[in-house]
Amino acid sequence: MKLAPRTLALVAVLVLFAVVPPLVAAFGQPFYLDLFRRIMIFAIAAVSLNLILAYAVGVLAHHGLTSGLVQWALAIGASALVAAAIGAISIRTSGIYFIMITLAFSQMLYYLGVSIEEYGGDDGMRVKTLSQFPAGLDLADPVTFYYLVFALLVLVLWFTNRLVRSRFGMVIRAAKSNEARSRALGFSPYPYRLVAFTIAGAMCGLAGALLVNHTAYLTPEFMNWTRSGELLFMVILGGAGTGAGPVFGAAGLLLLEDLLQGWSLLPQGMRAYWQFWLGLVLVLVVLFARRGLAGLLRGSADE
Amino acid sequence: MIGLVLEQALNGLQLGVTLFLMAAGLTLVFGIMNFVNLAHGSLYMVGAYLWVAIAKLTGSYLAGVALALAGTLVVGMAVERVALRTLYERDHLDQVLATFGLILVFNELVAMLWGRSALYASLPAWLGGHVEIGALRYPVYRLAIIAVGLAVAALLWWVVVRTRLGMLIRAGASNRTMVAALGVNIQRLYTLVFGFGAALAGLAGIMAGPIYSVQPGMGELVLIQVFVVIVIGGIGSIRGALVGAVIVGMVDTLGRAFLKPALATVWSPVVADTAGPALASMLIYVLMAAVLALRPEGLFPARA
Numbered sequence: 001m002k003l004a005p006r007t008l009a010l011v012a013v014l015v016l017f018a019v020v021p022p023l024v025a026a027f028g029q030p031f032y033l034d035l036f037r038r039i040m041i042f043a044i045a046a047v048s049l050n051l052i053l054a055y056a057v058g059v060l061a062h063h064g065l066t067s068g069l070v071q072w073a074l075a076i077g078a079s080a081l082v083a084a085a086i087g088a089i090s091i092r093t094s095g096i097y098f099i100m101i102t103l104a105f106s107q108m109l110y111y112l113g114v115s116i117e118e119y120g121g122d123d124g125m126r127v128k129t130l131s132q133f134p135a136g137l138d139l140a141d142p143v144t145f146y147y148l149v150f151a152l153l154v155l156v157l158w159f160t161n162r163l164v165r166s167r168f169g170m171v172i173r174a175a176k177s178n179e180a181r182s183r184a185l186g187f188s189p190y191p192y193r194l195v196a197f198t199i200a201g202a203m204c205g206l207a208g209a210l211l212v213n214h215t216a217y218l219t220p221e222f223m224n225w226t227r228s229g230e231l232l233f234m235v236i237l238g239g240a241g242t243g244a245g246p247v248f249g250a251a252g253l254l255l256l257e258d259l260l261q262g263w264s265l266l267p268q269g270m271r272a273y274w275q276f277w278l279g280l281v282l283v284l285v286v287l288f289a290r291r292g293l294a295g296l297l298r299g300s301a302d303e
Numbered sequence: 304m305i306g307l308v309l310e311q312a313l314n315g316l317q318l319g320v321t322l323f324l325m326a327a328g329l330t331l332v333f334g335i336m337n338f339v340n341l342a343h344g345s346l347y348m349v350g351a352y353l354w355v356a357i358a359k360l361t362g363s364y365l366a367g368v369a370l371a372l373a374g375t376l377v378v379g380m381a382v383e384r385v386a387l388r389t390l391y392e393r394d395h396l397d398q399v400l401a402t403f404g405l406i407l408v409f410n411e412l413v414a415m416l417w418g419r420s421a422l423y424a425s426l427p428a429w430l431g432g433h434v435e436i437g438a439l440r441y442p443v444y445r446l447a448i449i450a451v452g453l454a455v456a457a458l459l460w461w462v463v464v465r466t467r468l469g470m471l472i473r474a475g476a477s478n479r480t481m482v483a484a485l486g487v488n489i490q491r492l493y494t495l496v497f498g499f500g501a502a503l504a505g506l507a508g509i510m511a512g513p514i515y516s517v518q519p520g521m522g523e524l525v526l527i528q529v530f531v532v533i534v535i536g537g538i539g540s541i542r543g544a545l546v547g548a549v550i551v552g553m554v555d556t557l558g559r560a561f562l563k564p565a566l567a568t569v570w571s572p573v574v575a576d577t578a579g580p581a582l583a584s585m586l587i588y589v590l591m592a593a594v595l596a597l598r599p600e601g602l603f604p605a606r607a
Binding site: 096099100103104105280 | 333339386389390395396397399400401403404405406407408409410411412414415527530531533534538581584585588589591592595596599
């Protein structure tokens with residue numbers, strides 16, 4: 001099978017991710033390990049596009065439940081449950097209604113987080129113990145944690161790729177391109193969409209679990225609706241509807257953020273208002289780069 | 304107790320009319336141009352900032368209001384011309400993204416010009432007092448907001464239903480190609496409607512300015528509440544926006560005031576202390592979910 005340019009680019013990015021730790025060690029720049037780990041966590045979240053329950057893990061850790069496997073399984077399960085509940089209501093609607101409702105629900109969870117004093121309210125709280133795994137997997141070791149995130153990212157990419165190509169994925173895509181016709185063929189899109197939404201929620205729960213361990217901090221800000229906006233931006237920046245897009249998008253956005261905030265060549269005034277430039281880039285990307293970064297490269301679907 | 308209920312009901316009505324001004328502009332723009340504007344909250348913020356800045360500069364409250372209204376109108380029309388016009392035919396997701404970018408741009412612009420800390424401005428003496436309603440002393444300013452909001456609602460109804468401009472707006476909403484074919488400059492109509500919606504959002508911001516703090520990002524929280532209003536009322540419908548706004552304003556305000564004491568009488572005060580505020584802040588979203596479960600199109604769907 002001949003590989004499409006887009007697939008090659010994805011492979012190249014993944015290889016880059018894989019060699020970051022030795023390079024970082026060689027040049028003595030541990031900061032970049034942090035940056036790339038964050039990029040990969042957000043790539044997982046962007047693949048599934050929602051970061052509702054970054055919260056669950058921290059809450060569990062707070063209750064003394066530090067076994068990683070149990071903790072993460074519960075977080076993913078809880079995320080899937082919440083996604084299923086929100087999905088059951090919001091999937092009945094479509095288009096702009098769907099966007100407004102999901103944003104409103106994420107804001108509702110944000111308020112819930114803000115109002116629970118036990119978990120620090122809107123100040124958030126420190127997570128004292130990182131998730132504990134059986135021998136050999138110590139998240140306190142940056143390189144180990146980095147490769148765990150990397151492995152999970154590859155797993156999630158592989159899984160979504162399989163999902164999109166399966167019969168299940170075909171039904172979803174058919175309903176997207178022509179709902180009336182797919183109904184006429186006997187497929188009600190609702191259960192399929194609900195399951196897809198729930199799977200996305202579960203993957204996001206995974207990203208949330210990683211994020212809480214990454215920052216060792218828990219704050220309702222994870223659930224603020226502007227955070228969902230950022231994830232959406234990553235997807236569009238990378239190119240919506242392509243498997244590789246979210247990875248490019250997450251890398252592009254976070255590198256851009258980092259560049260605007262920290263690049264010493266930029267004048268101080270520009271760095272202090274970096275979000276201004278970020279917003280400007282966002283508007284320009286939507287106006288002029290209609291298919292995102294992945295759109296610049298030909299993918300297998302176009303041929 | 305009756306005084307307290309009355310006070311909270313008036314507060315709810317006041318929040319309701321503010322939300323209505325925002326929702327009316329958003330729903331009008333959506334109904335006519337099929338365009339989702341997340342940056343609507345930013346126009347609310349722009350209105351509030353312009354008012355504070357101009358009122359301080361001229362020392363006149365009314366001059367601040369008038370110029371800030373004109374200012375948001377101009378800002379709205381300029382943004383429509385420069386950035387948003389080409390997005391009408393695009394996917395809703397693209398519109399959401401571009402206007403999300405505009406939110407960041409507006410927030411930072413405001414921070415560059417006026418700093419990141421909250422601004423406050425005082426009211427003129429004739430708006431600063433209280434009136435006695437029975438045993439209740441209620442601020443004149445909040446009553447004025449209710450009056451202005453209801454007056455604007457009536458004016459809006461009159462413009463949309465009784466004037467030539469309103470006729471064009473309604474015609475554009477139901478079939479824009481036909482309206483353009485009949486020789487109406489639809490581009491100019493769009494710019495006008497967008498500016499009009501921006502000015503309504505600006506008015507909401509101006510009136511909210513003295514009550515809440517004026518700071519970057521103040522539009523985002525309101526925007527989500529306005530979404531809830533529109534989802535409940537039915538998108539594209541001004542009547543729906545009014546009903547939805549009053550319902551949301553009332554439920555939110557009364558919930559925050561009375562849910563905790565109500566829970567305390569049913570369960571223990573400890574339960575009420577922990578669950579009360581959380582429930583109260585989630586109440587409008589629960590309401591939205593309930594409306595959606597029963598009537599997915601909202602209470603007043605614009606087109607049956």
